[in-house]
Amino acid sequence: MHTLPPHRRLLLLTEGQLGVFTAKTAASLLRYRAADVVAVLDSAAAGTDVRAAVPWAPPVPIIASVSDAAPLHPDALYVGIAPVGGALPPEMRAHIRAALAAGLDVISGLHEFLADDAELADLAARSGARLFDVRRPPAPRVVASARARDTRCRRVLTVGTDCNVGKMVTALELTAAARRAGRAAEFAATGQTGIMIAGRGVCVDACVADFAAGAIETLVLASADADVCFIEGQGSIGHPGFSPVTLALLHGACPHALVLVHQLGRTHYRAPPFTPLPAWRELIRAYEHTAALVHPARVVGVALNTVGHSDDEARAATAALEAELRLPVQDPVREGCDRLLAAVGA
Amino acid sequence: MHTLPPHRRLLLLTEGQLGVFTAKTAASLLRYRAADVVAVLDSAAAGTDVRAAVPWAPPVPIIASVSDAAPLHPDALYVGIAPVGGALPPEMRAHIRAALAAGLDVISGLHEFLADDAELADLAARSGARLFDVRRPPAPRVVASARARDTRCRRVLTVGTDCNVGKMVTALELTAAARRAGRAAEFAATGQTGIMIAGRGVCVDACVADFAAGAIETLVLASADADVCFIEGQGSIGHPGFSPVTLALLHGACPHALVLVHQLGRTHYRAPPFTPLPAWRELIRAYEHTAALVHPARVVGVALNTVGHSDDEARAATAALEAELRLPVQDPVREGCDRLLAAVGA
Incomplete structure (x- = not known):
């Protein structure tokens, strides 16, 4: 089982994909952790009203870069998409690098594990940020017995x-x-x-x-x-x-x-x-x-x-x-x- | 999908576990590839009649070491057990090392992948032997669609x-x-x-x-x-x-x-x-x-x-x-x- 730290100031990464279906994970976090979200990170939608894309969202800003989030004091970057195949879209990589360099924990549900990426793991090690790949299978492996x-x-x-x-x-x-x-x-x-x-x-x-x-x-x-x-x-x-x-x-x-x-x-x-x-x-x-x-x-x-x-x-x-x-x-x-x-x- | 080379002179490794249930894989190979098996490798049972342990087996010898198999010209070592958990029993390791050093292909169905073991991979690389872990999941990953x-x-x-x-x-x-x-x-x-x-x-x-x-x-x-x-x-x-x-x-x-x-x-x-x-x-x-x-x-x-x-x-x-x-x-x-x-x- 994975247990995540109790982050309370989330930055949601949707880079170019903000929407109820295209960024399903972000849309759900905007519904069920509305009080914890400080901003959406999406340079394509920066400055627009988040509720135009996700009707139930709280009125958080959409920003274009991790550095723009500094005044909001985020404590983690959550990757807000769940694409078929589970690969990291290349356009999200720079934001993840910037978040790790700034010491933010990064939480991902992709099939492609970010912690196995040498560059990202190295950035995290240097800043003290943590990488959580929630899709990684748990250890030890258990055979169910009802x-x-x-x-x-x-x-x-x-x-x-x-x-x-x-x-x-x-x-x-x-x-x-x-x-x-x-x-x-x-x-x-x-x-x-x-x-x-x-x-x-x-x-x-x-x-x-x-x-x-x-x-x-x-x-x-x-x-x-x-x-x-x-x-x-x-x-x-x-x-x-x-x-x-x-x-x-x-x-x-x-x-x-x-x-x-x-x-x-x-x-x-x-x-x-x-x-x-x-x-x-x-x-x-x-x-x-x-x-x-x-x-x-x-x-x-x-x-x-x-x-x-x-x-x-x-x-x-x-x-x-x-x-x-x-x-x-x-x-x-x-x-x-x-x-x-x-x-x-x- | 895995495809194995057409080995025709198999050495079956059961070290200490020869039997119909304890070495289920070897027992099945002795039934369905009887003509291809040249010997069973099991120092605990060496010299005994294989049919005492596996009634349907062909009359192949049970030998104590890979070097004893040399006159039989084996072309591969097949790991003959399927233990719960799928780990490599430590007592089998020396036989696998010897087989790889002698240039024999090694075929394993354990959950523990032999090709990921640095020492075994290195031995194989040096002799030209090949390691096949048939339990390794296939790539690419495909979602079924009927x-x-x-x-x-x-x-x-x-x-x-x-x-x-x-x-x-x-x-x-x-x-x-x-x-x-x-x-x-x-x-x-x-x-x-x-x-x-x-x-x-x-x-x-x-x-x-x-x-x-x-x-x-x-x-x-x-x-x-x-x-x-x-x-x-x-x-x-x-x-x-x-x-x-x-x-x-x-x-x-x-x-x-x-x-x-x-x-x-x-x-x-x-x-x-x-x-x-x-x-x-x-x-x-x-x-x-x-x-x-x-x-x-x-x-x-x-x-x-x-x-x-x-x-x-x-x-x-x-x-x-x-x-x-x-x-x-x-x-x-x-x-x-x-x-x-x-x-x-x-």
Whole structure:
């Protein structure tokens, strides 16, 4: 598991890519760590209003260089993108060099590990800055043995119809709602952005296949004494490329309950082979039958991501899906998640 | 994918561990590459009859040192064990050093990569010997996109009730039977021993989770023009630790048919948590429902490993399971696999 220092003055690097989808990590940090962000670093957008690109952002400045950030006293640079392939865009390199030279910690979720880059590691060593590659697999390597079954907390996993539908957001919103209701609730981060928000976690998609479920088991055991642990899902059990990551979560976490997450209007996988998503019934059946081989878990509700739709459209879609599946359906961002929280039995 | 040179004079290293279960890799090479093995290297067993340890072995000598092998003109040393954790036993190191110094290629399936060991790499460089770590993940990293669906060959995957039940043996026996029947049949190796037998393949359990299904897809595409491709299974979809590896195979290979492999008498997982195996129906249901999310595949037969049982016991168990499941059941080693081959529809 990775644990990050408690940075409180973040500089978010998006160089040329600021936007809700293009800089997904930055956009999420602007939502869930709004109070900790002092500026966005993006020379292409410098001086413009951050809320033109990310509607929910706090009114932080967009600056063009690390030196421009000096008056804001940042304590870390967070790489704010999650590109396919996970390579460092060349245009970000100068900013990272400048941050390290200035003594700022740099936190990255790329597949390309910055700490393995001789120039960057040398700059960090000289200034005392620290490099954190949150996607680096944890050591020691652990083979899962279903020990998560024995934890006292209620374990709830978000699962999806596809990648990028809102599994992390659903788990975060459920965690916040449970805390407001007085429960000792933990959020277990399993991806780079979740780790940057929660300050700890493990990137399951970067683990060697033999040890991916073991990494999740270790993570869940660390929250064993909570009342409820909401585990961030990844991928989809029907996704041709990423289903092994999803199953590592299902069998590593041994959840009691599953919340299925879907984006309204999405009919096809957003990545190759771009084929139609499986039917709801088939997907739910596969999740439940596969989970039950290690620990029984039912899909207890659906988190419907209705972004881009009107209130009327969202309401109609929610009602139709509830009637079809006979399960509570809510958009956690638009409507909150009181009914989903009740359904998970925490 | 790894491709090994066509070695024809193998020295099998088992130092102190010669036996069917303790040196599983050597035991399989003694079965499937019997004509290529010139000696077993094991100082603890030197001079004894190899068939006392491995009943099906050819009558090769057991020798105590690499220099004793000189008259046999070996062309490679194959590390013959597959220990949990995958580290190199210290007592094997001197033999590997001697082999490299003598110019022999060394082939290893350990998680600990020999080519990354400075001393061994240096010895190899000086003598011109080559080091092959067949568990090293392939490059480039590929995200699967269900392209295996489009190959013309019939794709058959062996799946298991547990690890170590006979999935590789079943796939090899089916491949041989199909070839005897005049079919252009390929064996796709997905583990270290399978690669050492077939000369090429990929270790799916050592791939990063995001790219494990992609490695299998690449492997299957390489056999696209065969009549039938038998893909070696790994783990079990119900195994708490290794199920992600199994799902990488199920979704990466897009099989048409599944052959379920079980060891007669095994009731519990052989590795932690040592819990009961799932019921047949639940396991078959999970395999089929999960496969169907990418490509439909039915369990068409059961390969029953009856090792250690009498002919009468094997016959009774086979008949009982056939009646229960209404599927053909055969032990490919004891009885051959003509009925399983008919069932896969190749």
